Amino acid sequence: MTTRATRSPRRRTVVALAVILSILGAFIVRLVDIQIVSADDRVAESMHYLGAGTEIPGQRGSIVDANGTVLAQSVMVYDVNIDPKAMSAVESNEKNPPKRPWADASEQIAAIIGKTGDEVRAIVDAAVADNPDSRYALLAQGLSTEQYISLRDLDLAYLHVDSRETRVYPNGAVAGNVIGFLNSDGEAQAGIEEMEGQCLSPTDGERSYRRGKDGVVIPGSERVVDAVDGGTVQLTINSDLQWYMQQMIAEEAQAQGAQGGTVTVVEVKTGKIRAAAEWPTVDPNDLNASAPDTWYSKLFTYPFEPGSTFKAITAAAVIENAGVTPTSPTVSASSREKLPNGQVINDAFPHPTYNYTLAGALIDSSNVALSKFGTMVSPDVRYDYLQRFGVGTPTVGFPSESAGVLHPTSEWDDRSIYTTTFGQHFSVTAPQVAGAYQAIANGGEKIGLSLIESCTDADGTVHKAPEAEREQIIKPETAAELTRMLENVAVQGGNAERIQVPGYRVTSKTGTAEISDGHGGLKRGVYYTSMVGFAPVDDPQYVVIVTLDQPTRVTSSAATASAFQKAMTQVMKTYRVMPSSTPMDALLPKFD
Amino acid sequence: MSLNAVRAPRTTPAAPATAPRPRLEPVASPAARRKPKLMYALVALGGAVAIGAAQIGLSLAITQDSFTLAGLSSQQRELDLRTQALQEDLTGLSSPQALASSAAGLGMIVAGSPSYLRLSDGAVFGAGTGSGWASTVDPNGSGAVSNSLLSSQAAGGAEATATDDEAEAASQAEQLPPAITDGLPSPTTR
Numbered sequence: 001m002t003t004r005a006t007r008s009p010r011r012r013t014v015v016a017l018a019v020i021l022s023i024l025g026a027f028i029v030r031l032v033d034i035q036i037v038s039a040d041d042r043v044a045e046s047m048h049y050l051g052a053g054t055e056i057p058g059q060r061g062s063i064v065d066a067n068g069t070v071l072a073q074s075v076m077v078y079d080v081n082i083d084p085k086a087m088s089a090v091e092s093n094e095k096n097p098p099k100r101p102w103a104d105a106s107e108q109i110a111a112i113i114g115k116t117g118d119e120v121r122a123i124v125d126a127a128v129a130d131n132p133d134s135r136y137a138l139l140a141q142g143l144s145t146e147q148y149i150s151l152r153d154l155d156l157a158y159l160h161v162d163s164r165e166t167r168v169y170p171n172g173a174v175a176g177n178v179i180g181f182l183n184s185d186g187e188a189q190a191g192i193e194e195m196e197g198q199c200l201s202p203t204d205g206e207r208s209y210r211r212g213k214d215g216v217v218i219p220g221s222e223r224v225v226d227a228v229d230g231g232t233v234q235l236t237i238n239s240d241l242q243w244y245m246q247q248m249i250a251e252e253a254q255a256q257g258a259q260g261g262t263v264t265v266v267e268v269k270t271g272k273i274r275a276a277a278e279w280p281t282v283d284p285n286d287l288n289a290s291a292p293d294t295w296y297s298k299l300f301t302y303p304f305e306p307g308s309t310f311k312a313i314t315a316a317a318v319i320e321n322a323g324v325t326p327t328s329p330t331v332s333a334s335s336r337e338k339l340p341n342g343q344v345i346n347d348a349f350p351h352p353t354y355n356y357t358l359a360g361a362l363i364d365s366s367n368v369a370l371s372k373f374g375t376m377v378s379p380d381v382r383y384d385y386l387q388r389f390g391v392g393t394p395t396v397g398f399p400s401e402s403a404g405v406l407h408p409t410s411e412w413d414d415r416s417i418y419t420t421t422f423g424q425h426f427s428v429t430a431p432q433v434a435g436a437y438q439a440i441a442n443g444g445e446k447i448g449l450s451l452i453e454s455c456t457d458a459d460g461t462v463h464k465a466p467e468a469e470r471e472q473i474i475k476p477e478t479a480a481e482l483t484r485m486l487e488n489v490a491v492q493g494g495n496a497e498r499i500q501v502p503g504y505r506v507t508s509k510t511g512t513a514e515i516s517d518g519h520g521g522l523k524r525g526v527y528y529t530s531m532v533g534f535a536p537v538d539d540p541q542y543v544v545i546v547t548l549d550q551p552t553r554v555t556s557s558a559a560t561a562s563a564f565q566k567a568m569t570q571v572m573k574t575y576r577v578m579p580s581s582t583p584m585d586a587l588l589p590k591f592d
Numbered sequence: 593m594s595l596n597a598v599r600a601p602r603t604t605p606a607a608p609a610t611a612p613r614p615r616l617e618p619v620a621s622p623a624a625r626r627k628p629k630l631m632y633a634l635v636a637l638g639g640a641v642a643i644g645a646a647q648i649g650l651s652l653a654i655t656q657d658s659f660t661l662a663g664l665s666s667q668q669r670e671l672d673l674r675t676q677a678l679q680e681d682l683t684g685l686s687s688p689q690a691l692a693s694s695a696a697g698l699g700m701i702v703a704g705s706p707s708y709l710r711l712s713d714g715a716v717f718g719a720g721t722g723s724g725w726a727s728t729v730d731p732n733g734s735g736a737v738s739n740s741l742l743s744s745q746a747a748g749g750a751e752a753t754a755t756d757d758e759a760e761a762a763s764q765a766e767q768l769p770p771a772i773t774d775g776l777p778s779p780t781t782r
Contacts, residue, residue, distance in 0.1 A: 075676070171687040172687055174688060239688060246737045251735035
């Protein structure tokens with residue numbers, strides 16, 4: 001039984017309890033809010049006042065060639081500065097005179113950093129004259145480790161050395177255009193440096209701690225996250241072969257009075273690019289030594305009309321779709337003919353009317369005969385073959401790589417219906433030509449070209465480059481017939497004597513492209529010439545393509561013969577390719 | 593609830609059964625006080641000392657180790673620096689340009705097509721012509737692949753010797769075919 005007397009204190013208790021509980025509840029809600037709901041924000045906010053730390057820079061990865069030779073690496077260089085105020089304090093300390101007085105020390109510093117003692121003293125005096133309390137005067141930048149060690153061994157308290165990372169290319173201009181370079185901030189600007197940036201870039205680490213009110217490090221708050229160095233990129237390039245090709249093409253291009261030249265070497269069985277040489281080139285250690293337009297790769301970025309080298313692709317299309325064989329049927333062709341739709345096509349040299357076989361048309365590189373053979377199949381079929389052989393598709397994904405231009409057949413006019421049979425009205429890069437011939441050499445199986453072998457992380461994990469795409473684009477028999485005809489081109493063609501590689505059976509095909517003068521017309525009398533081929537014929541191992549930009553000594557594609565011969569010889573030697581052991585089949589007849 | 597409920601019930605203990613009183617007798621001599629065992633004290637003390645000594649020893653060892661560690665890591669830093677310095681000396685010298693240039697200085701050439709000899713039956717593959725006197729490339733010529741890491745001084749020196757040696761080699765070649773002193777060279781057969 002409750003009475004008035006007993007009810008009142010109880011109600012008071014309940015009310016008090018309720019008040020206490022609600023206050024407690026409010027605190028709990030706030031606590032949960034602070035500690036759990038918005039904890040991260042608040043911690044981050046507090047870190048603004050509490051946190052402090054320094055970055056631990058990671059080192060950018062190296063670029064190595066197929067054999068592990070380092071082509072690009074990051075090293076430390078040193079900048080040395082002096083604290084003039086500290087120096088004079090040490091110098092004027094009479095109780096405890098310096099072991100090495102400044103007059104002596106400055107001479108020694110000068111000897112190490114390659115200046116004279118007077119120069120060093122002048123720098124310090126200038127800094128003091130500028131500001132009597134000066135505590136910083138830069139003495140030298142970019143010192144080597146050896147210089148750093150000598151400076152450190154002088155044991156001078158007022159000398160400070162800062163290290164910083166710089167990029168070194170031990171082989172200089174060897175593969176310079178392929179490797180690329182960094183700008184002064186260490187950002188990749190071109191080539192593999194740019195293409196493989198993800199693999200090469202380091203992840204910076206951090207040393208962090210919390211700071212008390214007076215900047216005191218709070219014990220136990222120190223955390224170190226180690227830096228992860230960048231990975232090592234391995235290329236498919238062989239730097240020794242690359243050196244030879246660059247040296248050779250530089251000599252040949254200059255001998256032929258050309259503006260430039262390139263050599264590309266591709267391994268037939270794998271599609272790996274073993275050399276990608278060009279001249280003029282760049283030494284990434286010293287960009288300023290060469291003109292800015294040579295800093296980037298022209299090989300991968302410059303498309304040209306291939307010309308006669310793509311007659312082989314027309315031949316592939318007519319062999320598979322019009323029942324043509326290397327020896328029959330024949331077409332009659334003179335050196336200048338008006339074709340059915342009124343277009344006039346010329347050959348490169350005058351000759352009487354011949355009944356050309358397909359092999360003969362390739363050997364004499366007759367545009368007229370190819371126009372007639374090529375139009376035995378529809379433009380769509382030829383378009384399909386050009387596409388299959390890689391026209392219009394970039395090869396390795398090089399920065400700013402050109403895919404070449406392949407116009408759809410609807411844009412082929414009365415003239416380009418014919419010119420496309422002999423490699424005009426579309427454009428390719430030199431590696432694309434090499435890729436097309438790789439397919440012929442490899443029994444009709446095209447393997448995507450590759451320039452990157454692998455990326456190895458700092459912890460040793462190897463990431464292989466994705467397996468190259470393989471596709472049987474023509475029948476093995478067609479490839480065999482093309483190979484036989486191309487060998488006949490090498491043996492019976494105009495350059496036969498100049499491209500012999502003693503002991504090896506080689507194929508070859510020349511190409512001559514007209515060059516735009518930049519005003520809608522064509523440059524007169526100068527061409528972009530090329531020669532492509534593979535060897536040895538009995539077991540093709542390597543495709544080589546040589547190009548020369550506007551040779552003037554000999555303006556035709558014959559200019560490339562000597563370079564092609566040297567390049568092929570060196571490739572056979574470098575890879576210890578066994579000389580051909582089977583003799584060549586009977587020569588194919590050129591005419592009926 | 594009433595406190596009475598938890599109050600322990602008052603119980604009356606039963607009177608213990610009275611045992612017959614023992615007879616008291618005087619003791620002839622007090623039992624000899626047992627001598628405290630010194631051994632135990634010694635063991636306890638020794639143990640404490642051993643523990644203390646071990647602890648001091650351990651902490652000394654740890655301190656010593658950390659000194660050794662510091663010493664070794666500074667030694668490693670020093671050696672790393674030396675390695676780096678030596679590697680820097682090699683940079684550039686290991687490049688194919690430097691090698692080719694030095695080889696040309698010794699009168700060596702980049703020859704043409706190779707030939708191979710099969711030891712099992714002596715068959716020769718390739719043209720078998722041997723190399724000519726001309727190099728297919730001139731590493732010190734106008735097409736020289738540049739490398740700014742090779743100091744200009746070294747390159748200049750190499751070039752000078754190259755031209756001297758080449759001239760010398762060429763003149764010797766014209767006058768003197770290589771002499772055979774030990775009979776015809778033949779491969780060692782197994």
